[in-house]
Amino acid sequence: MPVSLPLLAPAAGCDCRRCPWYAGPDPADPAAVIAPLCSGSNADCSYCGCARAEARPGPGVGDVCRTCPVRCGSRTDIGAWMADVGGTLEFDDIDLGGGRLPAGLPRFIPQTDGSAVGALDTQLRWGAYGVGLRRVFSPDTAALYPRFVDRDVHDVLGLRPGQLAVLVGYGLDPLVEAFWTRRRTDRLVERIAAQGWDLVLAPNYSIFGNWPRSQHLLSMRMSLLIADEFVQAGMTTVPNLYWYRLEDLARWAAWVEDTAPPAVAINLQTVRQDSDWQTWVLPGLHWLAENLPPQLPVIITGLSRAARIDLAVDLFGPRLHLVSQNPHQFALHGAVMTAEGRQDLHARPVDAFTASVTYMASLLPEDRR
Incomplete structure (x- = not known):
């Protein structure tokens, strides 16, 4: 009878001396290092001192893990989480199969709420x-909205022949976590594939500075796995890159070089503070611009300030695509995006939307509509 080996998991208490993923100097047991992915615990972590991590006895200590928002080696169910991501934190087993972005994808892609695309598009005929x-997926019921079920998305959105439908798979943590949990039992990926989306920007799983390093590694693995599941369902899919350290960026760049995905995506919708832009986003974008293959398309979601868009254009040039929901949000209030910022003109929604989309596209030279 074969002997089942214990499932590898991050060490309890973020103890690098006992962690199979530690890549730092002088590990306690060099033979235990399976894949050197992590340079050490996160000094900014707010969870490493929890009751479970410190192994303090007492009733209900283990129950705390069920309500904790992060996955660390001290969790009572860390083995189940490791099994759910394939028993590894590496990227080497995932290949999205190369491919290309759909023909006719414009450099600027307006994001809408999906309710009145045809009405907003009457003057644009956007690509x-x-x-x-x-x-598409309800945060309240953790199920697909009925209007999308068993229907072609182009019909649901009222698109014209040749116009492309892009699923921007980002959302708040409760939404994307629910999607992960329900995706297999409810066949969510396959059912979304049946809707006929032309491109999917795969969901991304968060990396926060005050989370343990094990959660960072799991989040990156989950983001890549969910992209792979969309590819296996037959969809052109772009993985989302998140990072916290330089070693994360290096891992992404090595994976991209080995697998040649159709593009990479970066979700910056949650970057609200200038400090995050200066200390995390900007250094990462500069590094990626220098180290990703020079022809690889880069799709960024969440940039709205002209200065930041200009910087992204300087870094990535004509391979940059931008996704933004600002033109639609402004149009609902009759406002227009301009070089001077938001202008409240009380314009008709269709006119405001047309002006904002045209302006944002003008910030991306050599538009390929």
């Missing part, structure tokens, strides 16, 4: 429209 995951 592609994006719809966020929360408009």
